Amino acid sequence: MNFELRVFEPSAVSREKCDVSLVLVSNNFQAGKDALSVLIAKALKSGDLEAKAGQVLDIYRPIGFVATHVVLVHVADGSPADVRKGVAAAVAAVKGAKPKHVTLGFLQQPSAQALRVAVTTLADASYAYTTTKSDKKGRHIEKVMVAVPDDKALSAGFVRAVAAVSGIELAKEWGNRPANYATPTHLAGVAKALAKFSRVKVDVLGHKEVDKLGMGALLAVAKGSDEPLRFIVMHYNGAAKSDAPVVLVGKGITFDSGGISIKPAAEMDEMKYDMCGAASVLGVFRALAELQPNINVVGLIAACENLPGSRAVKPGDVVTSMSGQTIEVLNTDAEGRLVLCDALTYAERFKPYAVLDIATLTGACVVALGGVRSGFFTVDALLSAGLMAASESSQDLCWQMPLDDDYAEGLKTSFADVANVAGRAGGAVTAAKFLQRFTAKYRWAHLDIAGTAWKSGATKGATGRPVGLLLDYLLDQAKAGSVD
Numbered sequence: 001m002n003f004e005l006r007v008f009e010p011s012a013v014s015r016e017k018c019d020v021s022l023v024l025v026s027n028n029f030q031a032g033k034d035a036l037s038v039l040i041a042k043a044l045k046s047g048d049l050e051a052k053a054g055q056v057l058d059i060y061r062p063i064g065f066v067a068t069h070v071v072l073v074h075v076a077d078g079s080p081a082d083v084r085k086g087v088a089a090a091v092a093a094v095k096g097a098k099p100k101h102v103t104l105g106f107l108q109q110p111s112a113q114a115l116r117v118a119v120t121t122l123a124d125a126s127y128a129y130t131t132t133k134s135d136k137k138g139r140h141i142e143k144v145m146v147a148v149p150d151d152k153a154l155s156a157g158f159v160r161a162v163a164a165v166s167g168i169e170l171a172k173e174w175g176n177r178p179a180n181y182a183t184p185t186h187l188a189g190v191a192k193a194l195a196k197f198s199r200v201k202v203d204v205l206g207h208k209e210v211d212k213l214g215m216g217a218l219l220a221v222a223k224g225s226d227e228p229l230r231f232i233v234m235h236y237n238g239a240a241k242s243d244a245p246v247v248l249v250g251k252g253i254t255f256d257s258g259g260i261s262i263k264p265a266a267e268m269d270e271m272k273y274d275m276c277g278a279a280s281v282l283g284v285f286r287a288l289a290e291l292q293p294n295i296n297v298v299g300l301i302a303a304c305e306n307l308p309g310s311r312a313v314k315p316g317d318v319v320t321s322m323s324g325q326t327i328e329v330l331n332t333d334a335e336g337r338l339v340l341c342d343a344l345t346y347a348e349r350f351k352p353y354a355v356l357d358i359a360t361l362t363g364a365c366v367v368a369l370g371g372v373r374s375g376f377f378t379v380d381a382l383l384s385a386g387l388m389a390a391s392e393s394s395q396d397l398c399w400q401m402p403l404d405d406d407y408a409e410g411l412k413t414s415f416a417d418v419a420n421v422a423g424r425a426g427g428a429v430t431a432a433k434f435l436q437r438f439t440a441k442y443r444w445a446h447l448d449i450a451g452t453a454w455k456s457g458a459t460k461g462a463t464g465r466p467v468g469l470l471l472d473y474l475l476d477q478a479k480a481g482s483v484d
């Protein structure tokens with residue numbers, strides 16, 4: 001899909017050659033004399049367009065307009081949240097028309113954030129997966145003209161939005177691919193392909209190197225499968241070497257059967273999505289490669305399958321992590337924290353400004369927060385504030401969860417330094433407490449995206465989250481000059 005930004009003249013909309021013209025109307029709409037303004041004023045006055053975010057009026061072949069559909073959509077006060085609601089409703093309203101050329105017009109100058117949310121929402125609402133289907137007809141929309149009153153003021157924000165879309169769509173694509181089309185080796189291939197961009201470097205470690213590093217926890221999970229593991233190390237070097245990087249760590253379980261502690265059959269297919277943390281790291285790198293910001297970022301991906309088999313790790317086995325801590329694997333289905341703990345120890349060598357891990361870690365987080373907000377865990381006030389700000393600006397929402405030490409009680413065991421599971425209660429927090437043991441050397445946050453990385457049911461599919469959140473966090477940190 002091709003996005004273009006240009007200046008918006010309400011009087012030119014009637015002559016605009018496109019299939020669908022989406023016009024965003026906010027509370028400060030002021031009627032002019034042009035045909036479009038007259039139309040909007042009438043629609044508002046009659047109540048056919050209600051002044052509420054997400055209200056849509058689809059007008060078919062209005063007289064004097066070239067577009068087949070002129071869709072008026074209300075975005076209330078134009079906040080990112082309202083723009084998201086409005087654009088999603090507008091795209092849904094015209095989906096049946098299968099438009100190729102779309103104009104997205106802002107009558108009032110949007111904030112950079114509102115513009116970004118409009119672009120990412122339009123991309124999201126029009127996405128279609130085709131890779132493993134013989135019918136390759138994907139999304140209908142080919143070209144989107146984004147029109148604003150002052151394009152110069154928004155060109156940087158627009159470039160960020162378009163890059164966010166590339167990153168989000170890369171994450172969606174790899175999330176959606178079935179496990180036999182998205183093995184650890186495939187993910188390493190995606191990372192290597194990103195190394196063709198300037199400032200991106202990629203190293204891929206296999207079993208031998210991981211063994212040498214002493215990553216006993218990652219090795220224990222990978223053991224049950226013939227599919228070889230990959231530990232992927234990505235660098236985006238946009239600042240001086242002395243600038244401490246932010247390290248992103250992605251859980252890359254390309255299929256999670258549960259291992260010997262096998263999962264029930266119903267919905268087990270959805271465990272192909274257990275690499276969405278890894279996919280989000282790849283997506284962020286795609287966007288960084290496009291934007292070339294002056295920051296340093298390291299991406300680490302621990303990728304393997306979690307399968308049962310004669311060589312698989314068994315409940316009760318004790319393994320030694322790279323940190324030296326021994327772990328009693330009481331449940332082989334709590335494998336995410338095992339692969340992550342070794343990656344978190346590996347992260348120390350970069351002397352990071354901060355480390356963020358991203359993982360589809362617990363069903364308990366889905367119970368706690370559903371599909372609306374990702375959970376994040378940190379004891380660092382700066383990281384917490386940065387993530388909350390990015391949550392709002394990107395509309396890729398998250399919410400802070402607790403890390404009280406009392407939650408770690410259940411991880412105690414007589415047979416190792418720590419057990420990999422506690423009781424059922426507070427499962428998202430006990431998982432975070434497990435990870436926290438490996439993060440003493442740096443500022444750290446953990447994102448549990450189990451509820452937000454994909455949707456189930458009729459609209460089943462990867463969401464590309466939290467690429468938008470992470471990208472805003474990284475770029476706003478850079479702007480604030482706090483990455484040093």
Ligand code: BES
Binds near residue numbers: 362363451
């Ligand atoms: N990948 C799953 C978490 C998950 C489950 C995400 C369902 C989304 C939907 C993870 O590896 C897992 O199996 N976690 C267990 C932990 C338990 C054994 C302590 C869980 O949440 O049930």
Ligand code: MN
Binds near residue numbers: 256258333335
């Ligand atoms: Mn599991």
Ligand code: ZN
Binds near residue numbers: 256274333361
């Ligand atoms: Zn898992």
